[in-house]
Amino acid sequence: MKNITTLFVILLAFLLLNVALAQECGYYSMSEGMVIAYQNQDAKGKVTGTTRTTCLNISKAGAITIYKMKSDFADAKSKNESTKEYEMKCENGVFSVDMRNFVDPKSMEAFKGMEINVDSKDMLYPSTLTAGEALPDASITISAATGGVSLLNLFVNITNRKVGGTESVTVPAGTFECFKITYDVETKLMFKVNATVTEYINMGVGNVKTVTYDKKGNIAGTTLLVELKK
Numbered sequence: 001m002k003n004i005t006t007l008f009v010i011l012l013a014f015l016l017l018n019v020a021l022a023q024e025c026g027y028y029s030m031s032e033g034m035v036i037a038y039q040n041q042d043a044k045g046k047v048t049g050t051t052r053t054t055c056l057n058i059s060k061a062g063a064i065t066i067y068k069m070k071s072d073f074a075d076a077k078s079k080n081e082s083t084k085e086y087e088m089k090c091e092n093g094v095f096s097v098d099m100r101n102f103v104d105p106k107s108m109e110a111f112k113g114m115e116i117n118v119d120s121k122d123m124l125y126p127s128t129l130t131a132g133e134a135l136p137d138a139s140i141t142i143s144a145a146t147g148g149v150s151l152l153n154l155f156v157n158i159t160n161r162k163v164g165g166t167e168s169v170t171v172p173a174g175t176f177e178c179f180k181i182t183y184d185v186e187t188k189l190m191f192k193v194n195a196t197v198t199e200y201i202n203m204g205v206g207n208v209k210t211v212t213y214d215k216k217g218n219i220a221g222t223t224l225l226v227e228l229k230k
Contacts, residue, residue, distance in 0.1 A: 030055055030058065030067060031055065031058075031230060032055055032056070032057060032058055033054070033055065034054070034055045034229065034230050035052060035053070035054050035055075035227065035228075035229040036052075036053045036205075036206065036225065036227065036228055036229075037050065037051065037052040037053070037225075037226050037227035037228075038050065038051050038052075038053075038207075038223050038224060038225055038226060039172070039223070039224050039226045040221065040222070040223050041221060041222045041223075041224070042220075042221055043218065043219050043220055043221065045222070046076075047076045048075065048076055048221075049073065049074060049075045049076060050073070050074050050076075050078075050226075051071050051072065051073050051074075052071070052072045052227070053069060053070070053071045053072075054069070054070050054071075054072075055067060055068070055069060056068045056069065056070050056085070063091060063092065064089050064090070064091045065089065065090040065091075066087055066088075066089050067087065067088045067089070067090075068085065068086075068087055069085065069086055069087070069088060070083060070084070070085045071083070071084050071085075071086075093126070093127035094124055094125070094126055094127065095124070095125045095127075096122040096123065096124050096125075097122060097123045098120060098122055099120035099121065099122060099123060099138055099139065099140035099156075100118050100120050100140065113146075114144045114145060114146045114151065115144065115145045115146065116142070116143070116144050117141075117142070117143045117144075118140065118141070118142050118143075119140070119141045120138075120139065120140040120141070121137065121138050121139045121140075122138060123138040123158070124136045124138070129163050129179045129181075129201070130163060131163055131164060131165045131166070131179075132162075132163065133162070133163040134161065134162055134163075135161035135162070135163065135181070135183075136161070137157070137158060137159045137161065138158040138161075139155070139156060139157045139158060140154075140155075140156050141153070141154070141155045141156075142154045142155075152189075153188075153189070154187075154188070154189050155186075155187070155188040155189075156185065156186070156187050156188075157185070157186045157187075158183055158184070158185055159183065159184050159186070160182070160183055160184045161181065161182070161183040162181065162182050162183070163179055163180070163181050164179070164180035164181065164182065165179075165180065166178060166179055166180070167180055167200065169200045169202075169208050169209050171208055171209055171224045171225045171226070172224060172225070172226040172227075173208075173224075173225040173226055173227055173228050174228075176200075176202035176205060176208045176225075177202060177203075178200035178201055178202045178208050178209070179200070179201050179202075180198060180199075180200055181198070181199050181200075181201060182196065182197065182198050182199075183196070183197055184196050184197075185197055193215075194215045195212055195213060195214060195215070195220065196212075196213045196217075197210060197211070197212050197213070198210070198211045198213070199211075205225070205228060207223075207225065208224075208225045209222070209223065209224055209225065210222065210223040211223075
């Protein structure tokens with residue numbers, strides 16, 4: 001269960017904030033072909049994996065800007081590689097990500113032929129960030145059943161999203177002035193697991209650093225920006 005929570009937070013860092021947005025979304029800058037790479041570390045600072053995200057295409061659908069993204073994942077030994085393509089959008093200056101993007105298609109193959117239901121509440125980021133601001137909650141619920149018999153009920157709830165002040169953050173890709181955002185992650189499968197997350201976001205870059213803490217306040221994992229090509 002702890003691994004499920006950790007995996008979800010990693011995906012959150014890789015798929016949600018490891019992208020940068022178009023200028024109309026206010027806080028980020030994005031262009032086709034832009035590449036952002038991250039390194040994931042465990043509680044002891046040991047590298048456990050990497051991801052490299054590329055903006056494939058930016059298009060318009062009325063007032064909505066759509067970003068087609070591709071993330072390439074690999075473990076610390078550059079093995080167990082996988083690729084995921086997904087879309088994000090910006091509308092009226094607000095960037096949103098469908099939480100269903102965090103569902104790994106490979107993991108869902110085990111439930112092929114079953115009744116799958118996914119209910120989600122998008123993760124939203126406004127065009128500007130202000131210290132002391134509260135951001136909307138986000139969630140996703142996944143259930144699988146066959147013949148009316150429930151086999152899986154996974155619930156992830158992200159709450160208490162708060163914007164703190166600014167801090168200077170140094171990572172392998174450089175030093176950036178960042179807003180600090182904190183939130184709680186509650187995951188339920190067979191039992192409940194709680195974690196807290198702190199992320200550091202820079203204007204023009206996006207996520208620079210993400211730190212996940214367990215319920216005792218100990219660091220469970222860290223994600224660092226290691227490459228940025230605009």
